[in-house]
Amino acid sequence: MDTASPLLFETIRIENGEVFNLSYHQKRFDQSRKALFDAEEKLALSNLISAAPSRGLYRCRIVYDREIQSIDYFPYAPKEINTLRIVPAEIGYGYKYLQRDSLDSLLRENSDVDEIIIEKKGLLTDTTISNIAFYDGETWYTPANPLLEGTMRAKLIDEGFLKRREMTKEELPRYTQVALINAMIGFKILNHFAIQT
Template sequence: MPLLLETIKIEDGDIHDLSYHQARCDRSRHELFGSTDTLDLLSAIQAPTKGIYRCRILYNESIHSIDYLPYTAKEIHTLKVIPSNIVYDYKYANREALDTLLQMHSDVDEVIIEKEGYLTDTTIANIAFYNGKQWITPARPLLEGTMRAKLLEEGFLHKKEIKKEDLKTYTHVALMNAMLGFKILNHFKIKT
């Protein structure tokens, strides 16, 4: 039975966006294991009161472990569009295929995965592009992240299918995940 992962930001004792993590946990357990109960993440988390932590929960039908890791954001300046047929519909703890894809392209900080001709995500985050009026996120992400779900629900993000050739129509790029929030990359280069 595969292990799944939830990565939750804890900042000075505040657990960020827990309802989105709980919803994904419940949905994943139901779809993969037929579980009808809920793992109460709030009761399981013992939030550190000072500092920024990555709360890493490993689970399947039950919680296997919870770790609290001090967080430092990865610096990203160079991205490269890479075609791949990788499948990562659920947030599996086994990220070997994603890690290998990034290692194969060590000339850049992060890769943008192109699947079936459309841009999806990077190996660590969902992605969005600014067209001068609004932020657009790929309609077909590799993984439906919690921050992406929140920003779509709030109307800040809009979904659209994006091809590599469309990149020239966008002026900015942002990465988003539970830890980064919504981070606009100010100094970046995308190799295609």
């Protein structure tokens, strides 16, 4: 793989044959192909994942550049997350690249916690596997400038459930709950609101 043609991927939740949030995945897939590969031809994801398993919870991973490179289905078990740490890092992940070395190395460097929240230019962004949201007793807020525009985050914003706001670690005491958001776990409120700064 040369640097001019990076591979990207979509992760889609499929449960008992039902495909979740496909229109949001299709939109990001189309936008990424056009922006990075100047691809005008539309590829309908609904036609490509028709062979999805009909029983159980699966993670469908579609790897692509200008064209589809592979489609795989993996039984899904969520990662257990109880401890979080805020880690400053000036990294970019504006597209859902298959190559995640910068994210993976940050997580390895903080292996004493389950997951990290990346702080970029003084603002909270995402964990390595999800968007995030914080609850102030009335409203759920998500960082206005995430590393990656997640599909579930986009859906919850469109539905009015999430509001965007620039967020700093100094503001964390105003919030009472934290949630992780991605295509596979949906909107998952963590039982313990303990974030190391």
